[in-house]
Amino acid sequence: MNKSRRNFVALGGAGLVAATVSGPLNLTQAQAQSQTLKSQTGRITGDAPARPTHKVHTLNGWTLPYRWKNGVKEFHLIAEEIEHEFAPGTKVKCWGYNGSTPGPTIEAVEGDRVRILVTNGLKEHTSVHWHGILLPSGMDGVSGLNQPAIKPGETFAYEFTLKQHGTHMYHPHADEMTQMAVGMMGMFIIHPKEEAQPIDRDYCLLLHNWAVHPGTYRPDPAVMVEFDLWTFNSKVFPGIDPLVARTGERVRVRIGNLSMWNHPIHMHGVQFQVTGSDGGRWPENQWRRESTEIVGVGQTRDIEFIAEPGDWAFHCHMSHHTMNAMGHEVPNTLGVDQRGVEQDIRKMLPGFIAMGRHGMAEHQEHVDAGHHPGPPNTLPMMTGKGPYGNLEMGGMFTMVKVRDHITPGDFSDPGWYDTPDGTQASRVSSDPTFGDPPRRPG
C-alpha cells in the first residue's frame, strides 16, 4: 500500500477509519466521515498502537483528520482567509485554518509521533506555536527565534513525539497580535494512553474577543481592551451550540483562552471540579470545587461535573461579555424621560426609537418588533429566545442541556427542558403591595 496515498482519518467515532483511495484525497469523503462521527460515542477502538479512549467534541467545530505515514500521524493545517459567521446575521472576513476559526482541533495520544504540515495561504508570513507542548526548541514555532517565518505559499513541517497529555492550543507566533486578533488559533488535545477515570462527554472550546465594530466586515487588530464580540469557539450566542449530556454522565469541558482578558467562566446548577490544565490532569487532591473558574489568557482549564437534569446557563460572568456589540459612549438614558425628544430626533433620524428610561430589556423587544434595525451586519446587543421569553444575552453564553434520556454520543440539541411540576419559580401575586418585605433598618 502506498502510504502517501492513505487517506486522512477522522480521529474519533466508532473506530479509527483508515480509508485507502487511489487518487488524491477525497476531502468530501473525510468530511462526511467527520460529520457522521460527530453524533457517535466518541469512544475509539481499532488497532492503532496508541489510541484515544474518548473523542473530544469541539463546540461548533471539528477535529482535524490525519494520515498514517510510517508510524507518524500526519496532520495538515493551512492558514487562510475565511468568511466566518459569528451567528446568523453577521459574516466577517477572518483568518483561520482549513476553512474555519478556530482551526480544527488536533487530537492525538501520548506517545504518538506527530508531523504537522503547515501551508501558508495568507499574504504575509506566519508560523505555528504548539502552546504548552513539550518539544525540541526548533519545533516551538516562534518565527525569527526558533525557525524562519513561513512565507506565503510555503509549507513547513513540524515533527515531534508527544511526551505528555492534556489540553493544549496552537496559534501563530509571527505578527501574533494581528493573526490572533483575526481568528488564527485552535486546540491540541493529547489523550493519555489510558484515562484515569471514564469521561462520558469531553467538550472543548476556545475563548476569544473581536473588534468587529458595528457595521464593519473585518476585525480590527489595533483594539486592546474594549472589544465588540466575545466568543466561544469564534461564535456568539445564539450562534453557539449547547453542551448536551445525559443525567448522571461525567462531563469534561476543556477551555482554552487566547483572548485579551482573563475570563471567569461560570456554570449554573453544579459545583464542578477544576481537574487539569496544559500541565495535564492534576492529582485528585488538587481538584478545586467551584462554580466559576478564571481561565487566564494563554491558560487552559479542564472542568468536570456530573450532569444534573435541566437547562443550565454556561457563560463568562463579566456581564458585558454576554452581550453583543454595543455603543459604549452613548449618553446614559436611565431615568430620562425622552418622550418629547424622541419626536424631535425622529425628524432628523427617521425610525429613531427612544430607549432605556427604565432599563435596557426593551432593546430586544424593539429589535423583535423591527423598530431598531441597527447597522448592517450587526447583531442585536441583547438577543435569544427561550421557552419562557427573551433571554437578553449574546457573546459568551450558551447552555448545558441535560436530559434523562439521551443516546450516548448524541450531541444534537434536545430542545427545551420540561420542568417537573413544583420545581419552577412562579407568580404568587400581581399586587405590587403584596406581603410586607422588610426594608433596611434606618
Add this chain to the structure above:
Amino acid sequence: MNKSRRNFVALGGAGLVAATVSGPLNLTQAQAQSQTLKSQTGRITGDAPARPTHKVHTLNGWTLPYRWKNGVKEFHLIAEEIEHEFAPGTKVKCWGYNGSTPGPTIEAVEGDRVRILVTNGLKEHTSVHWHGILLPSGMDGVSGLNQPAIKPGETFAYEFTLKQHGTHMYHPHADEMTQMAVGMMGMFIIHPKEEAQPIDRDYCLLLHNWAVHPGTYRPDPAVMVEFDLWTFNSKVFPGIDPLVARTGERVRVRIGNLSMWNHPIHMHGVQFQVTGSDGGRWPENQWRRESTEIVGVGQTRDIEFIAEPGDWAFHCHMSHHTMNAMGHEVPNTLGVDQRGVEQDIRKMLPGFIAMGRHGMAEHQEHVDAGHHPGPPNTLPMMTGKGPYGNLEMGGMFTMVKVRDHITPGDFSDPGWYDTPDGTQASRVSSDPTFGDPPRRPG
C-alpha cells in the same frame, strides 16, 4: 398560632427571635432587632432544628429577616429604586433590594428548606439567580430560560432545599447588564450544620464597580471597563466600615465579586489562608497562604486569619481602584511648571488651581483647603484622614482594626491604634544628604 402571621426573624444575634404579632409585620420592630443584634456575638442559639453556629457581619449592610412557615424559612426580597450614599457627599439613584445596595445578606443553614418571595418594584421586568447554589433548573432564575421574567408589580416565589454550604450570591438574570450595573446584587451565605472550626468573626462583602461620572446622579450601564467608583458593599472609602477584631481571634472574610474586573484583594499584616469558595469550605490541604487573592467576577473567596494587633490596610491592589472618580484624559502635569499658565487659566476659570507638578498628593490638600471643590455630588479622588495625616485613598479601601481588648461581638470602630513605643517608623534625619545610600552600579 397562625403561622402566616409569624413575624420576620432576624437571623443572628443571641438567639432566633420569633416574634408573633397579630397585625401585618411591624417592620420597625424587625429593623430594631436587626440593629440591636448587629452588636452581638453572632452565635445562634434556640430551638430551630438546623441553626447557624455563627452570624455573618455584612460590612455596612444587614441580614434579611425571615419567617418560619410550616418548616420553611421564608424570605421576601423586593427589587426597587433607591437613593444610595457611596460615602458622605455622594448620593446616587441606584437599584437594589429592600432599600439597599447590596441587597440584604440571606443567611440559612445546610438542610434548610427556603422560600424566597421576590417582588418586582422596578419599571422593567427582572428575575433572581441564586449564584452557585444547587437547585432545580426551574428555580435557577434565568428569565426566558428557566422561568418567565417577573413583570413590574408581580411577586414570584422561589423554593428549594439547601444541599450545600458556602459563600454564594444572588443577582438578576434579566437585563443583567443594566440591573447589575446599577446595584442589584446580594450575598447568600449557607452555614454548615456544624462549623469544622470555630470562627470568631465572619465578615462578608461584595465587590462592584460603578460608572457614576463626576457630577452625575445615576450609574451609566453602558460603561464596560473604565469605571469611576470601586466599592466594597457599594461603599467607597471613607464610607466603608472597618473590620474589627480582637487580637487572636480567628477571622473569616467572605468576598464575592459581581463587578467587571477580577480584583486582587490585599491585606496587610497577616498571611491569610484561602479556605473556600461557593464550592464550600475546601479540604485543609488545599488552603493557600497569600497576602493577595484574586477574586474573579462571579467567584467568591473565603479568607481566614488570626488577628494581629494594629490598623491594617485592606484593599484592592489595583492602585486606581483605591481612588475615587478622576479624569483619565487630562494632560500629564508631572514635571510641568504651570505657574504662568495658572494665572492665565484662572482668568477664564475662576478658582482654577494648578496641580500635580511634583505628584498628586497636593490634590487632597487643595480639597481640604477648599481650593478644589470639583463637580457637585462628586467625592475627591484622594481622601481620608488617619491619625498621622492624609490617607490619600478612596474606592476599595478599608482597614482591619485589631485590639487586645474588644468585646466579642462588638463591631464598633475602636478608633486609631495606639502604636507601642519603638514599633513605629520615624524620622532619623531632616538632612537631605544624610547617610550615603548606594546608587545603582555603572
Add this chain to the structure above:
Amino acid sequence: MNKSRRNFVALGGAGLVAATVSGPLNLTQAQAQSQTLKSQTGRITGDAPARPTHKVHTLNGWTLPYRWKNGVKEFHLIAEEIEHEFAPGTKVKCWGYNGSTPGPTIEAVEGDRVRILVTNGLKEHTSVHWHGILLPSGMDGVSGLNQPAIKPGETFAYEFTLKQHGTHMYHPHADEMTQMAVGMMGMFIIHPKEEAQPIDRDYCLLLHNWAVHPGTYRPDPAVMVEFDLWTFNSKVFPGIDPLVARTGERVRVRIGNLSMWNHPIHMHGVQFQVTGSDGGRWPENQWRRESTEIVGVGQTRDIEFIAEPGDWAFHCHMSHHTMNAMGHEVPNTLGVDQRGVEQDIRKMLPGFIAMGRHGMAEHQEHVDAGHHPGPPNTLPMMTGKGPYGNLEMGGMFTMVKVRDHITPGDFSDPGWYDTPDGTQASRVSSDPTFGDPPRRPG
C-alpha cells in the same frame, strides 16, 4: 572597629564581603563588588549567623548592599527622580530608588533583624510599605495610618525582625497611584535559613505598565487601563536580559506584579511548577503544573522548572503586552488597498507609508528600512531580531536560554541556540497547492 563606618555589603557572590573604610562609604567600591558578584555563583558563604543559601539574580537589576550594625542589617533606600532607559532608544524621566527602577532588590534571611533607612529625594512626601511582610503595625508604611509621611529631604528608619521567608515587594503607600505609576517599586526576598531543595538559578522580576505616550518623556499617572509600555523590571524587549541556565539546572523565577493588570505569564518548552508566593514556599502537594500562571496585581508567584536546552520564549500572553506603544485608535487597514491613497497622503505627510493591508509584519520591515521613523523617543511597536529573522515583539517578552555548557553563576547571554539537526521546523514545499489539507466539513 567603628561600626557606623562599616561599609555596605553586597549580599551575594562568593561570600559576605564586609569592607571597612575610614571615610564615607565609597560607593564605587560597593558598586564594583556588586557588578563583579553578578557573574558569580550566588552561593553565599561566610560567618554571618544567618545567611542566604542562594543569591537572587534580578533581571536587568541589582541587589541593595547592606551594613552590619550591632547585629542589624541596615539598608538605605533613597527615593528619587531618575532617567530610565526602557530599551535603547527610549529614555524617560521616572521615579525610583537609588538610581534605578525598579529599586534594588533587598535580600535578607529569615530571622534577620533589618533596618531600612528611607531618604525622600522627591519633591512630594512618600513612605514605603513592605508588601507581604509580617511586622508591627507602625512599620507597615501606610502614610497617615501607620506613620506620618516622609517629607522631602527627610530620612525615616523602619526596623523589624523577619519572621518568614518568600518573595515580597516594597512600594510607596503615599500618593500611591502616582508614585507607582512612575516606577517606585522593588522586590524584597527573604531566604529561608535552609533551602528545602537546592535552586541553581534564582531569578526575580517585577511586572509593570507605563503610560509613556509616543513622543513623550514622562509617564502619565492618570492612565488606568490602556498603557503604552509593559515591562519586566521596567524594561521592554529587546532591552530585557535573557534568563540563562545550564541544561538540567533547577531554575526558580520569582515574579511580582505592581501594575494595573493581572498578567498571565507564559513560558515555552517546560511545564513549570508554581511553588510559592509571598505566603512562602507552599507544601509540595500544592504545587501546580502549568505553562501559564496569572500573577495578580499585588501578588508574587514563584515558578520552578528543570532547564531544557534551547531558546524558549518567556512572556505575558496578552498579545498586546508583547508589543511596544502603538496607536489604538487608527483606522483598520486590514484588507484595504491603500495604493492610491498612499500617494495622496504623502503630499501632505512626506514620508508616509501605507501599511497593514495583509497584516502588520511589514511594520518592522519598514522600521528596519528607515521608512517609518515614528515619533521621537518612541520604540517601534514590533521589533527584535533572532537568528532566523524578525521577532516582531516588544514589551513583556524575553527568552530563557539553556545550554549544555554554561558555567554555574554565569548569567551572560550565550548567543543563539544551535539547533541540532532534524529538530527544527523546515520548508517542505514552496508550492501553494502542496498536499491536500482537509477543509471544514459542510
